[in-house]
Amino acid sequence: MTKTFSVPRGTSDILPAHAHVWEKIERQARRLLNTYGYREIRTPIFEETELFARSMGQTSDIVQKQMLHLAAQGPKDSPPSQLSGLSLRPENTAAVVRAYIHNDLSRKESLTKLFYIGPMFRGERPQKGRLRQFHQIGVEAIGPGTLSPLLDAEVIALSVHVLESLGLKGFQLKINTLGSLEDKKHFTQLLHKGLKPYVPELCEDCRERFERNVLRTLDCKQKGCREIVQGLNVGHRYLSPESQKYFHQVTEALDSLGVQYEVSVKLVRGLDYYTHAVFEISDPSLGSQDALGAGGRYDNLVSQLGGPPVDAIGFALGMERIILALAQEEQTPPSVNVYIIGMDEPSLKKAFSLLNVLRREGISSDMSYRLTSLKNQMRWANKMGVRAVILIGEDELKRQCVTLKDMEKGSQEQISITGDDYQLLKDKLTQGS
């Protein structure tokens, strides 16, 4: 038997019946992001592995466990090393910063506002809402003048605005601050000292995190670890007065924008590059994989990657999760509005030329390209959910007309067409649309 192929684990086909949802989200997001002054950037889907390791941190879960590396050996005619050292992008901040530096964007404007929409890749154990190829809508605001609580508030509010504009309501925003790099070091020390007596009680991952990057223990989902960390009551003790003031200004600005949020001192983001504001948006309706998106400030990343000393802030929203959360509210519109049925060979030819005319008029339409029973075709038209069916048979050809069935009202009428003049029919089909 011939082998058949299934979609690779952790990926999915977006079929036509669903692609319109994706298209709508992308269109809506693009429009809104443009309104806030963001312009699209498209970077390659793979980059040097080192870029991700240096930006996200060698000890981050993504770099440690989830990177999808390209084969070390390239095609036969290329040198073996050509593809080695490259990885599919697990997220896009590092790549956008790489592009910012590589293309010298800092010379062109003082604040560069970029957005992207595209696939990301992580070698995860697939489950609902957790895929190996998933899609993100993200923004990055980069430039020397971006360390401003107003911009932090704007970026956070924008992430909320994107979700709201897509029709989501039940999500929650949590924010926190990690403070400056100095504060983050202080935070690390406090946590290290506090956790030391509890190390044997931590889960295996957290014992390793304790050694490599203790802040990540705050991310742990294990009940035991969570209780220990909560018991330490670290709060915001690590923050300098300046950082406290900065965070206060961010929350004040969010209040002035009417954005609802909760301050969560436990919220840290698992990547090394974050400083100051970090935030996460979750939707309880999604179950265990409830994060819709996340973001934060990363003032040191650009210079760490060899660029100028500029500040930056951004976020990424997961499109699959957005679609899951929207699923209940979404309705599938018909793929086309009009379906034409020809009942014999000459009628089929007439149907074909009418199809062409309607499409040129911008009326979405389709037809049966071969002769099958009327019953079958009507069943098919019903299934597609079309608004109208046009029937052409011997009688219609003789009388120079078509039969137009209104599928919503259940009515039908004959409409005269003389030769190639379909005006009356076109008017009928565009009425009320």
Ligand code: AMP
């Ligand atoms: P992260 O960079 O991990 O915070 O990801 C930002 C957002 O992307 C998350 O909040 C999710 O909505 C989405 N996301 C991350 N990883 C996955 C995945 N493996 N599958 C589906 N969506 C994901």
